[in-house]
Amino acid sequence: xxxxxxxxxxxxxxxxxxxxxxxxxxxxxxxxxxxxxxxxxxxxxxxxxxxxxxxxxxxxxxxxxxxxxxxxxxxxxxxxxxxxxxxxxxxxxxxxxxxxxxxxxxxxxxxxxxxxxxxxxxxxxxxxxxxxxxxxxxxxxxxxxxxxxxxxxxxxxxxxxxxxxxxxxxxxxxxxxxxxxxxxxxxxxxxxxxxxxxxxxxxxxx
Amino acid sequence: xxxxxxxxxxxxxxxxxxxxxxxxxxxxxxxxxxxxxxxxxxxxxxxxxxxxxxxxxxxxxxxxxxxxxxxxxxxxxxxxxxxxxxxxxxxxxxxxxxxxxxxxxxxxxxxxxxxxxxxxxxxxxxxxxxxxxxxxxxxxxxxxxxxxxxxxxxxxxxxxxxxxxxxxxxxxxxxxxxxxxxxxxxxxxxxxxxxxxxxxxxxxxx
Amino acid sequence: xxxxxxxxxxxxxxxxxxxxxxxxxxxxxxxxxxxxxxxxxxxxxxxxxxxxxxxxxxxxxxxxxxxxxxxxxxxxxxxxxxxxxxxxxxxxxxxxxxxxxxxxxxxxxxxxxxxxxxxxxxxxxxxxxxxxxxxxxxxxxxxxxxxxxxxxxxxxxxxxxxxxxxxxxxxxxxxxxxxxxxxxxxxxxxxxxxxxxxxxxxxxxx
Numbered sequence: 001x002x003x004x005x006x007x008x009x010x011x012x013x014x015x016x017x018x019x020x021x022x023x024x025x026x027x028x029x030x031x032x033x034x035x036x037x038x039x040x041x042x043x044x045x046x047x048x049x050x051x052x053x054x055x056x057x058x059x060x061x062x063x064x065x066x067x068x069x070x071x072x073x074x075x076x077x078x079x080x081x082x083x084x085x086x087x088x089x090x091x092x093x094x095x096x097x098x099x100x101x102x103x104x105x106x107x108x109x110x111x112x113x114x115x116x117x118x119x120x121x122x123x124x125x126x127x128x129x130x131x132x133x134x135x136x137x138x139x140x141x142x143x144x145x146x147x148x149x150x151x152x153x154x155x156x157x158x159x160x161x162x163x164x165x166x167x168x169x170x171x172x173x174x175x176x177x178x179x180x181x182x183x184x185x186x187x188x189x190x191x192x193x194x195x196x197x198x199x200x201x202x203x204x205x206x
Numbered sequence: 207x208x209x210x211x212x213x214x215x216x217x218x219x220x221x222x223x224x225x226x227x228x229x230x231x232x233x234x235x236x237x238x239x240x241x242x243x244x245x246x247x248x249x250x251x252x253x254x255x256x257x258x259x260x261x262x263x264x265x266x267x268x269x270x271x272x273x274x275x276x277x278x279x280x281x282x283x284x285x286x287x288x289x290x291x292x293x294x295x296x297x298x299x300x301x302x303x304x305x306x307x308x309x310x311x312x313x314x315x316x317x318x319x320x321x322x323x324x325x326x327x328x329x330x331x332x333x334x335x336x337x338x339x340x341x342x343x344x345x346x347x348x349x350x351x352x353x354x355x356x357x358x359x360x361x362x363x364x365x366x367x368x369x370x371x372x373x374x375x376x377x378x379x380x381x382x383x384x385x386x387x388x389x390x391x392x393x394x395x396x397x398x399x400x401x402x403x404x405x406x407x408x409x410x411x412x
Numbered sequence: 413x414x415x416x417x418x419x420x421x422x423x424x425x426x427x428x429x430x431x432x433x434x435x436x437x438x439x440x441x442x443x444x445x446x447x448x449x450x451x452x453x454x455x456x457x458x459x460x461x462x463x464x465x466x467x468x469x470x471x472x473x474x475x476x477x478x479x480x481x482x483x484x485x486x487x488x489x490x491x492x493x494x495x496x497x498x499x500x501x502x503x504x505x506x507x508x509x510x511x512x513x514x515x516x517x518x519x520x521x522x523x524x525x526x527x528x529x530x531x532x533x534x535x536x537x538x539x540x541x542x543x544x545x546x547x548x549x550x551x552x553x554x555x556x557x558x559x560x561x562x563x564x565x566x567x568x569x570x571x572x573x574x575x576x577x578x579x580x581x582x583x584x585x586x587x588x589x590x591x592x593x594x595x596x597x598x599x600x601x602x603x604x605x606x607x608x609x610x611x612x613x614x615x616x617x618x
Contacts (some may be wrong), residue, residue, distance in 0.1 A: 037569045052469075057258075059267020061471020067524075068534040114271075122274040144558065146350065157243045263464075265473020320477075328480040352556065363449045 004116055004177050008110050011063065014105035015047040015070055016077040018135050021098035022046025023081030024091055026143065036082070043078025045142060046070070046135040050106040053134040057127050058117050098134070100192040103160055104185035107132035110179055111164045111184065120143060121168050128164030129157060155195040163188035210322055210383050212315050217269065220311035221253040221276055222283040224341050227304040228252025229287030230297055232349065235322045242288070246371035249284025250277070250339040251348060256312040258351070259340035263333050264323050305342070306398040309366055313338035318387055327374050334370030335363060338394065361401040369394035416528055416589050418521050419610035423475065424519035427482055428489040429457040430547050433491030433510035434458025436503055438555065455490025456483070458505035458547040462518040465546040468488060469539050470529050511548070512604040515572060516597035523533070523576045523596065533580050540576030541569060566615055568605040589603065 023043030026034060034042075048064050048071070055062045064070035085091060109132025114124040133156050140146065163184040170180035194200065229249030232240060240248075254270050254277070261268045270276035291297060316337025320330040339362050346352065369390040376386035400406065435455030438446060446454070460476050460483070467474045476482035495599065497503060522543025525535040545568050552558065582592035593606040 041569060042406075056262065056468065057268055057271050059271065062469055065469050065471065065531055065535040065539070068532045071534040071538050077332050119271055120274045121275040123271040127271070141553065144556075157247060202231065234459050263474055265477065276481065325477055326480045328483040329477040333477070347553065348479050350556075363453060 004112070006113050006116070008069070008081070010105070011051065011109055012069055014054055014102055014109060015051065016073045017047075017098050017105065018050065018102040019043040019047030019074040019077035020081040020084065021095055021102055022139055023078040024085050024095050024098070025139065027082055027085045028091070028095075029143065040075065040078040041081055042139055042142060044074045046102075046139050047077060048135075049138040049189065050102075050110065050131040050134040054106075054110040054113060054127055054131040057123070057130060058114055059117065060117065064199055065191035096193065096196050098129050100148070100189040100196075101185075101191055103156070104163065104188035105131040106135065107160045107163045107188045108167060108181040108184040110168045112181055113130070115168065115177075121172065122167050125161065125164040128167065128184070129160045132160035132163070133157060138143070155192065155200055159188050159191040159195065188193060209403040210256055210318070212319050212322070214273070216311070217257065217315055218275055218279050220255065220308055220315060221270070221281045223304050224256065224308040225249040225253030225280040225283035226287040227301055227308055228293050228345055229284040230301050230304070230343065230344065233288055233291045234297070234301075235349065245288055246281065246284040248279045248345055248348060249287055251284060252308075252345050253280035254341075255344040256337040260316040260319060260333055260337040262311075263319055263329070263336060264325065266323065270386065281385070302402055303399065306395040306402075307391075308341070309338045309362070310369065310394035312341065313366045313369045313394045314387040314390040317373045317390065319368070321374065321377055321383075327378065327404055330374050331367065331370040334373065334390070335366045338366035338369070339363060344350065361398065361406055365394050365397040365401065368397060395411060416524070418525050418528070419482070420479070422517070423463065423521055424481055424485050426514055426521060427463065427476070428485045429459075429510050429517065430462065430514040431459030431489035432493040432496070433507055433514055434489075434547065434551055435490040436497050436507050436510075437551065439494055439497045439553065447548055451494055452487060452490040454551055454554060455493055456486045458514075458551050459486035459489060460544040461545075461550040462514075462546040463520065466518075466522040466525060466539055466543040469535070469542060470526055470531065472529065490587040508608055509605065512601040512608075513597075514547070515544045515568070515574065515604055516600035517601045518547065519572045519575045520579060520593040520596040523579045524583070524593055527580065527583055527589075532613070533583040533584065535577040536580050537573065540579065540596070541572045544572035544575070545569060567604065571603040571607065572598050574603060 020043070022045065023039050025046075026039045026042035049062050051070075052062050055064075064074075066198070088094065107128045111124045111128030114127040119127070136156065166187055167180045167184035171177060171181060224250070226385050228251065229245050231252075232245045244346065257276075258268050270280075285392035290300070313334045317330045317334030320333040325333070341361065372393055373386045373390035376389060377383060387397075434456070434457065435451050437458075438454035439450045463476050463482075464474050467476075476486075496506070500506065519540045523536045523540030526539040531539070548568065578599055579592045579596035582595060583589060
């Protein structure tokens, strides 16, 4: 296992995509009575939430608080998301696509940062899942929606779990972390997209 | 005050009992539309949630992320909980009993770990209560249920508060931490069980 | 930028005011079926919540756990809040006033503690906002209410954002931190009060 650090531009990219997606998601819930700031707050929470959860689980100070870039990117991206919502009339699939990509990036960054911090395999997989699903879960709790990851048809947990397992597995057999990370991103985003497109779901209880 | 460490098997036992209970609790809410993963997630959250809250309040990296054992025990116990739900038809009292035992264990581990970390008395009691009630509160928020600890008839806070006070008090007068911890576990579990059995409750406001 | 520490009496004052306000707020929701402990818990959560969030974001152990004072003040203030609710029949404006003052204090303490910890400007503003709004958000989630900061007419986020920006800006141009902090408290409390009094709000989406 070689030592490595997550490049900051990659972390910022995930934050930005998450924040665009979060703002667009919140902006479409017109009946919720959110004001403009509320939409931006959801965007920032989705953009920064997964990374917070990741760093707290790893036990390090939140990276997003160590540099001006993260908050500015998250806030700017949330505003961009609100703008996109006004420009495009059909945004359903754009939101789903951005969500899938953000999940993949957060999963890969989370699991590999846990490995880099010296944590064992199971926590690394767990942190990848939490980082991937965390932003959406925070969004759902703040908007008082059912938390998507726990309900039929979401497959959020399965997608990110498979992705994180593959990343940790590839790393364990000596693969380059960039390759393992890329495999994780593609796998998470793809299974997420396909599960929404084809309505895959886990069996409902009973 | 002598120095001591919480034995890992005890922490794992609390995690396992919490996860069995969480999965059984969630599995009975058929009308919620949880998928199988959702039930396992609730189990893991109840098993690991109290310990997370404890370690974050104490200000140390979460113990549950430092070893593969915690997550594997929590996930395995959640699956076991789902299985038990299919095997037994009357599980009401099994769930309540496991809940009471997990609360006692988390309370004792939380308060004594806080003392071992050098924290003063009031925070140690507070951390014992949060560790005892935390898993259930996380469960209730995730399932969008009223948070049990704050409502008439639960006595969750009183049970764990009394237990944590006794542990901190016994420790202050020089009792062995194992004795103080055992007293705490028995007291919390017993008052919790009796309060459910006999419908004890605090006065409702007004 | 000179080094400084937040005086403990100031932090305790904010905790106390927050806890009084939280208990009074919760105590008025008679239809919620809270028991007396539930009201005290909400008071403690509002009193300690903003400071927890602040310290976790900064990446330091929660200050409120390092000393007996915080929890005792929060619990005592929550009881005081319940008492006040019985003594006075018209408490609407008392609650709003205490809320505005607590928000201002938490905002100033949060932003200046972040600066003292060496964090950059944007995170310092962010932490000020989270510290100011955190207690109320925790209260709303625990009581299963819509989170106030995200809805039309609240202006919670704007008030604390402006206050934190002014504090960080004054500090950047070399002002004394006590002056910057006082300006922040006054600004946050005043805009909050005026926004409630005159019904100021941000444009609702669309």
